[in-house]
Amino acid sequence: MAGHVITVAQQKGGAGKTTLAANLAVAWARAGRRVALLDTDPQGSLGRWFLARRERTGVPGLEFSTASAWGVSYECEKLRRDFDLVVVDTPPKADADLRPALREARVVLVPVATSHVDLWATEGVLDLCRREGREALIVLTRARAGSRLAAGVAAVAAGMGATVAGARLANRVVYAETLGEGLAAVETGRGPAAEEVEALAAEILAGL
Numbered sequence: 001m002a003g004h005v006i007t008v009a010q011q012k013g014g015a016g017k018t019t020l021a022a023n024l025a026v027a028w029a030r031a032g033r034r035v036a037l038l039d040t041d042p043q044g045s046l047g048r049w050f051l052a053r054r055e056r057t058g059v060p061g062l063e064f065s066t067a068s069a070w071g072v073s074y075e076c077e078k079l080r081r082d083f084d085l086v087v088v089d090t091p092p093k094a095d096a097d098l099r100p101a102l103r104e105a106r107v108v109l110v111p112v113a114t115s116h117v118d119l120w121a122t123e124g125v126l127d128l129c130r131r132e133g134r135e136a137l138i139v140l141t142r143a144r145a146g147s148r149l150a151a152g153v154a155a156v157a158a159g160m161g162a163t164v165a166g167a168r169l170a171n172r173v174v175y176a177e178t179l180g181e182g183l184a185a186v187e188t189g190r191g192p193a194a195e196e197v198e199a200l201a202a203e204i205l206a207g208l
Contacts, residue, residue, distance in 0.1 A: 002080040003034070004208050006087050009129075012121035013092035015142035016111040018045040019175050024109075026141045026184035027201040028085055029061045032133035036063035041102055046089040052182030053177055067161040068166075069097035076104040094124035102132045106208055110162070112153055113142045126160035136161070136172055137207070139200065141170035167200035 008021045021037065029035045039046040050064045062115065063083060067075040079086045090101050102108055108129050112118045122138065129136040136156050140150060154164050169175065174185050174193045185193035 003036075003082075003084045003086055004106040005076050005080065005104045006085060006107055006109060007090060007101045008088065008111065008202065009090045009098060009101065009125050010111050010118070010121065011092060011094040011105065011124045012118050015092075015113045015118050015121075016169070016175075017041075017092070018049065020109060020111050020139060020141060020169070020180055021046055021087050021181060023169075023175070023184045023197045024204070025062055025085075025087045025196050025203050028205070030186060031201070032091050033084040033085055035061075036065065036079045036086045038079065038086055038088045039064070039066045040069055040072055041089055041091045042060045043091070048183055049179055052180070054182070056182045068114050069100055072100040073104055080097075084158070092185065094121075094128055098125070098128060099132060102134050104126055105134050106132075107204065108134050108136045109204070110136055110138045111141045112138055112149070116149070116152065119149065119156060122153070122156060123160065126157070128161050130161050135207075137204070138162055138164045140164070142171040143168040144171055165200060165203055167194050167196060167203050169200065 008017045010017055023037045027035055053060045065075055088101050110122055110125050112122055126136050157164050172193050178185055186197050
């Protein structure tokens with residue numbers, strides 16, 4: 001049976017796309033899934049993380065590939081044959097170049113950080129998901145306890161045919177620290193960050 005493609009998309013940079021993609025991929029791989037990463041962002045942040053991971057660990061535990069926006073379909077077709085999950089990281093934009101990655105997706109994860117600028121940028125991605133007939137799941141990243149942003153996100157999501165993940169990632173230094181080392185939060189031992197990522201990973205899989 002072919003694997004599932006999970007695309008991570010957000011129009012605004014700095015919302016945590018690469019952090020989300022890397023952490024979920026490692027969590028799923030540690031849970032026994034065969035996972036491939038596909039980086040379509042010309043900035044190549046996910047690729048740099050993967051190379052740092054290979055240098056540090058020797059055995060990354062993940063497959064990695066790159067593609068241009070219009071090469072996504074071909075790469076996904078190949079990777080789905082051999083992997084349970086294909087995680088696609090995309091450029092910070094919401095235009096025609098994003099559509100191939102959306103079309104391939106079983107679900108589109110849309111990270112939203114703690115600013116309303118991120119929330120406003122989300123509308124463009126959600127509109128493209130709706131046009132492509134793809135399910136969108138908003139994931140709150142850098143979440144802060146008591147923030148009113150969650151209510152605003154839920155309101156936008158309801159109007160755009162998306163849902164908000166129950167699990168969220170808090171504003172923790174460990175995410176940035178581990179990413180720079182080619183690691184993921186779940187590899188630092190038990191702690192709040194690892195629990196957050198594992199809860200989100202399980203919630204996403206349950207919805208596939």
